Amino acid sequence: MKNFSTGAARSLALRTAATAAFAFLAAIPAQAATTCSFRPNAPDQHVVVKRDTLWDISGAFLEHPWCWPQVWGMNRDDIRNPHWIYPGQVVYFDRAHGRLTLNKPGAGPDAGAPPIVRLSPQLRTEDMGENNAVPAIPAGAIEPFLTQPLVVEQQALAGAARIVAAQEDRLYLGEGDRIYVRGALDGATSFQVFRPGKELIDPDTNKVTAYEAAYVGTARLVKPAGPGTDVHTFVVTQSVKEMGVGDRLLPTPPTPLRNYVPHAPARPVVARVMAMASESNYAAQNQVVTVNRGTLDGLDVGAVLQFYHLGQTVTDPESKGFLGFGKAKLRLPDEQYGELFIFRVFDHVAYGLVMQVSAPVQIGDVAKSPE
Numbered sequence: 001m002k003n004f005s006t007g008a009a010r011s012l013a014l015r016t017a018a019t020a021a022f023a024f025l026a027a028i029p030a031q032a033a034t035t036c037s038f039r040p041n042a043p044d045q046h047v048v049v050k051r052d053t054l055w056d057i058s059g060a061f062l063e064h065p066w067c068w069p070q071v072w073g074m075n076r077d078d079i080r081n082p083h084w085i086y087p088g089q090v091v092y093f094d095r096a097h098g099r100l101t102l103n104k105p106g107a108g109p110d111a112g113a114p115p116i117v118r119l120s121p122q123l124r125t126e127d128m129g130e131n132n133a134v135p136a137i138p139a140g141a142i143e144p145f146l147t148q149p150l151v152v153e154q155q156a157l158a159g160a161a162r163i164v165a166a167q168e169d170r171l172y173l174g175e176g177d178r179i180y181v182r183g184a185l186d187g188a189t190s191f192q193v194f195r196p197g198k199e200l201i202d203p204d205t206n207k208v209t210a211y212e213a214a215y216v217g218t219a220r221l222v223k224p225a226g227p228g229t230d231v232h233t234f235v236v237t238q239s240v241k242e243m244g245v246g247d248r249l250l251p252t253p254p255t256p257l258r259n260y261v262p263h264a265p266a267r268p269v270v271a272r273v274m275a276m277a278s279e280s281n282y283a284a285q286n287q288v289v290t291v292n293r294g295t296l297d298g299l300d301v302g303a304v305l306q307f308y309h310l311g312q313t314v315t316d317p318e319s320k321g322f323l324g325f326g327k328a329k330l331r332l333p334d335e336q337y338g339e340l341f342i343f344r345v346f347d348h349v350a351y352g353l354v355m356q357v358s359a360p361v362q363i364g365d366v367a368k369s370p371e
Contacts, residue, residue, distance in 0.1 A: 036067030038098070046091045054085065054136045055262075055341075055355065061093055061100060064370070065356070066262035066304040066339065071100050085134045136260040137353055138286050142343050145277070145288055145351050148192065148215040152250070153346055157196060157211055160248040161185060164231060173236050173243040179219060180231040181249060188251035189221040191234070195247050200349070202292045203272040203364050209292055210349050212275065216241040219249060260302045260343060267298040270368040271305060273361060274349070282360035286353065289340070291367055294348045303342040305367035307357060308334035340367045 042061045059065035085091070085102075094105040152160070161183025166173055173179060185191075197212035217239040225232050236243060271293035276283050283289050293299050311332035319328035338357030342350050354361055 036070045037063045038071075038093070039063055042093055044093055044095075048085055048087050048089045048091060048134060050087045052087070052134050053138060054134060057085070057091055057134070058100075059356070061091075064339075066341070066370075068100070069261055069263065071098070086132055087134065136262075137341055137343070137355075142288060142351070142353055145344055148194075150213055150215060150277070151200065151210050151275075151290055151346065151349055151351070152194065152196065152213045152248075153210045153348060154208065155347075156250065157248065159184065160250055161191070161232075162249065163193070163243070163245050163247050166245060174239045175217075175236050177236045178222070179234045179236060179243075181219075181234050182231050183249070185221065185224065185232060186251065190252040191219050191221070191249040192252055193217045193219055193236075193243055193247050193249055195241075200275050200290065203274055204292065209274070210290075210346075214241065216243045216247060218252065260341070262302050262304050262341065265298045265303045265305070265369050266300075268369045269293055269298045269303070269305065270366065271297070271299075271350075273363050273365045273367060276361075276363065282362060283354050284360060285338075285355065285357055287361075288351055288353055289361055291340070291342075291350050291352055292348070294346045294350050296347050299342050299345050299350050301343060301345060304370060305340045305342065305352065306336050306370050307338040307340060307354075307361060308336050308366040308368065309359065309362075310334055310364070310366060334366060339370075 038061055046057055046060050048057065054068055055065045058068035058071070062068065062071065089102055090104075092101050092104055094101050096105060161181050163179050164182045165180040167178040170177065193216050194213040195216055197214050199208045200210045200212060201207070202209045218237045219234040220237050221232060222235050223233040234249075271291040273283075273289050274292045275290040277288035277290075291305075311334045313329050313331050316328040316330050337359045338361070339355045340352040341355050342352045344351040352367070
């Protein structure tokens with residue numbers, strides 16, 4: 001298949017972003033083939049508007065929106081550019097070749113082959129930089145979860161440095177205050193400060209897998225511990241909540257990758273929902289949940305799982321039992337009701353964005369590889 005590209009000129013910064021996106025896509029492991037079928041009522045075309053996401057656009061054409069890399073002809077061997085799409089462009093359904101394209105089907109030099117996208121510069125006069133491109137998924141819903149330590153695993157919590165004293169014995173700290181920290185820094189100088197919260201229990205093992213973490217701010221190393229001292233000196237650079245003695249520090253993570261490419265996990269994964277980002281017991285579309293599987297279980301950024309409600313156990317209506325007791329039980333099948341898009345992973349847990357559910361997500365629900 002031909003590469004999907006807008007064909008428009010890019011700035012040096014955008015070419016750098018394209019290179020980074022390609023490196024990420026090339027690292028995606030091979031996966032089992034999944035049937036990606038078009039909707040029976042798929043339109044012939046879609047005009048892209050600012051509020052669109054790639055998931056929305058693909059959902060207008062596909063039974064499974066996360067299949068868009070396949071119908072754009074994207075794979076590890078062919079892709080050379082990230083999938084930039086911009087408001088004002090038209091996405092066409094090439095029914096003859098079973099793919100999506102930015103060229104009107106049959107309008108290319110060889111109507112018998114999938115057309116190569118060649119956009120004239122006159123079609124768009126405004127900047128077509130990365131920031132104007134249509135996002136893969138709703139970015140605003142996941143932004144806090146990309147940079148803040150809202151879930152901390154046991155091993156990370158045990159090794160985290162902690163605030164042991166404050167300037168002038170202040171109980172609560174704000175921007176510009178000095179704090180004194182005990183623990184290993186591992187060469188980092190910029191840290192996020194958090195407060196350990198509720199334990200997160202794995203529904204499968206009933207053991208503590210991680211802890212919720214309240215993000216309280218950031219701090220910068222001023223002077224590392226030296227001869228005659230046991231602590232490092234920091235200054236608070238940002239405080240979003242009251243910060244104090246006992247709070248923990250973790251190195252500020254690198255800027256997260258935002259060029260999400262959806263795919264089935266490299267190997268079968270069966271996860272369980274273990275926490276909600278909101279205080280509610282339920283999650284709806286475009287809300288974030290935590291599942292009890294991570295990188296060590298085969299999840300990576302962009303992996304898509306399907307939601308299932310666990311099948312109920314009911315009494316067989318034809319079972320007689322004995323004196324009304326001991327009637328046979330029947331387990332009903334799990335019911336698939338939506339999809340989960342994984343956007344940040346740790347060793348044993350991951351964050352996912354709830355996508356297109358027909359029922360509320362509940363703690364304990366199953367999320368597993370697409371069938």
